[in-house]
Amino acid sequence: GAGVSQSPSNKVTEKGKDVELRCDPISGHTALYWYRQSLGQGLEFLIYFQGNSAPDKSGLPSDRFSAERTGGSVSTLTIQRTQQEDSAVYLCASSLKGTPRTYEQYFGPGTRLTVT
Amino acid sequence: RKEVEQDPGPFNVPEGATVAFNCTYSNSASQSFFWYRQDCRKEPKLLMSVYSSGNEDGRFTAQLNRASQYISLLIRDSKLSDSATYLCVVSDGTSYGKLTFGQGTILTVHP
Numbered sequence: 610g611a612g613v614s615q616s617p618s619n620k621v622t623e624k625g626k627d628v629e630l631r632c633d634p635i636s637g638h639t640a641l642y643w644y645r646q647s648l649g650q651g652l653e654f655l656i657y658f659q660g661n662s663a664p665d666k667s668g669l670p671s672d673r674f675s676a677e678r679t680g681g682s683v684s685t686l687t688i689q690r691t692q693q694e695d696s697a698v699y700l701c702a703s704s705l706k707g708t709p710r711t712y713e714q715y716f717g718p719g720t721r722l723t724v725t
Numbered sequence: 726r727k728e729v730e731q732d733p734g735p736f737n738v739p740e741g742a743t744v745a746f747n748c749t750y751s752n753s754a755s756q757s758f759f760w761y762r763q764d765c766r767k768e769p770k771l772l773m774s775v776y777s778s779g780n781e782d783g784r785f786t787a788q789l790n791r792a793s794q795y796i797s798l799l800i801r802d803s804k805l806s807d808s809a810t811y812l813c814v815v816s817d818g819t820s821y822g823k824l825t826f827g828q829g830t831i832l833t834v835h836p
Contacts (some may be wrong), residue, residue: 642823642824646762650770650828651812651826651827651829652812652826654824654825657823664824698762700769712757712759712816713771713774714824716768716769716770716772717768718767719768
């Protein structure tokens with residue numbers, strides 16, 4: 610079946626501009642996660658959505674970052690007034706809650722963001 | 726201390742070799758454990774979940790020692806296609822299982 614999809618695959622933006630990154634999880638997966646991976650670094654948790662529950666935003670690095678998930682499916686990560694340190698690969702993952710494999714997360718191909 | 730620590734390598738081994746990766750984690754409340762592999766400029770892909778009794782999937786064997794907070798991955802009969810970064814991943818034990826990733830161990834298998 611179809612995996613997690615993300616768009617755009619690459620985004621180059623000027624410092625100070627806003628960007629929107631999109632994630633379409635695996636059909637039927639109720640949990641959705643955003644991570645980012647800076648060059649040569651490990652994955653950093655950003656935010657988590659589960660069904661209609663309030664999202665866990667504990668990993669968002671600043672108030673310039675926000676995310677929403679509409680209809681329990683597609684999610685958008687928005688970065689306002691981008692800075693050069695925001696340059697990274699932004700990865701989305703989804704998982705199917707309520708099964709023995711609840712914590713197995715499946716990743717999309719990522720959006721490579723470059724802030725110039 | 727990092728939450729999940731791995732030997733970064735790199736490990737350079739010939740085809741057919743057996744190679745082992747180790748990982749330690751600091752959160753004793755962690756409940757779920759995984760190995761992911763990540764190819765260059767690609768997303769992480771789930772390789773295998775790690776169960777308390779240890780588990781095997783073909784050439785790959787994973788072990789978990791909760792008392793020592795230690796996880797291992799053994800790869801037998803290495804193939805060129807095994808070349809990748811191997812990520813040790815631990816859930817934080819909360820109801821939704823936020824994953825914490827190690828920095829990864831780089832493996833290169835050469836002819």
